[in-house]
Amino acid sequence: MGIIFEVKNRIATITINRPEVMNAMDPETYKELSDAWIEVRDNPDIWAAIVTGAGEKAFTAGADLKKTITQRPEKSDLFLTQKEQLLNRGLEVWKPIISAVNGYCLGGGVTLLLATDIRIATPSATFGLSEVKRGILPGNGGTQRTLRQLPYPIAMDILLTGRNFSAEEALKYGLINEIVPQEELMNRALEYAERIIENAPLAVSAIKELAVKSQYLSIQDGLRMEQILQSHLLGTEDAIEGPKAFAEKRKPQFTGK
Known part of the structure; x- marks a missing residue:
């Protein structure tokens, strides 16, 4: 099971569950994640959501390149714009989503982060858009939201060098809201969610x-x-x-x- 989906007290928790590969996402996991976002969007009993990664080493390292880059989709798939839609690819979810970043947040992990509303990280969290080092670009919003959410020179540095950066840097750039100890991460995310769902x-x-x-x-x-x-x-x-x-x-x- 690539995704663990749980709902309690109007709050959904989505856990990317492939810790053996730093929670990197293969096609099956992307499909499960798409289904989870659609459930969050469409279920009236869900008022907010938290997304995190299993274990303490990674939020997600993004796409599992060994299983995704080698795939060649049909040319017609380009026009199937709603097929297995993701939060960071354009699925419209107007319920608040909180990221709880517990380690490496790379590639598709960052583009997922950029599509969420409140972001909390542990001190060991590491961020980066390294696609340029692999001869590709950071898709699913990587080249779009980065420029809209970060100052231009910082965004271009991150996009063009593909370098990793720390939680402290992410906080300084305004990419995340706060840094909390690992043992407090999920409780802090839950606090945000509970405060939000007190509202209409x-x-x-x-x-x-x-x-x-x-x-x-x-x-x-x-x-x-x-x-x-x-x-x-x-x-x-x-x-x-x-x-x-x-x-x-x-x-x-x-x-x-």
Whole structure:
């Protein structure tokens, strides 16, 4: 089983489970990961997700090159844009996703990281986009999100040299939120998730979609989209419950309706 998928108290945990190869992902694992993201997207009982790697040595070293690079897909596959879609390849998941990075986060591990919302790492975490050293490019968003999320000279250094860098550097660059000891990693990720799911889930999803899409919109289009989504939220039961709970000095009971 390349992916372990668990749901508890509205939080899904996705564990990449190939520790014997630094959690590198073969085609079967990518398929399981795609299925997991689709379940997170479509299951109304899931309000947030955490993604991590099995063991303490790696989040994921990305693609298992021995099993993926040698494959030659059909030419027609280029136009099957929704086939086994991944979070970092363009699957739209508007629920918050937290990365818990427990070691090597390389290649596809970084592109996965870039597609998540909150990122926590251990002191031993090591990051890098080394595809250029293998004669290929960092796909699934590597050449796109890196430039949007990091300063240009830092992004170009990482992309063009293929060098690895430490958790401290990742924190300095703004690639991750914080560094915590290994034994605290999953608890810290869970704390973030629990704090988020205390809020109205439709509002959380609306905020995430706006934040992500507004990177590619004009300010006028972003403001218009914000207005439309706000109008939608004002018609929900949660938008009634929130102010009511505040007035009654109690914790709101949001339902996602």
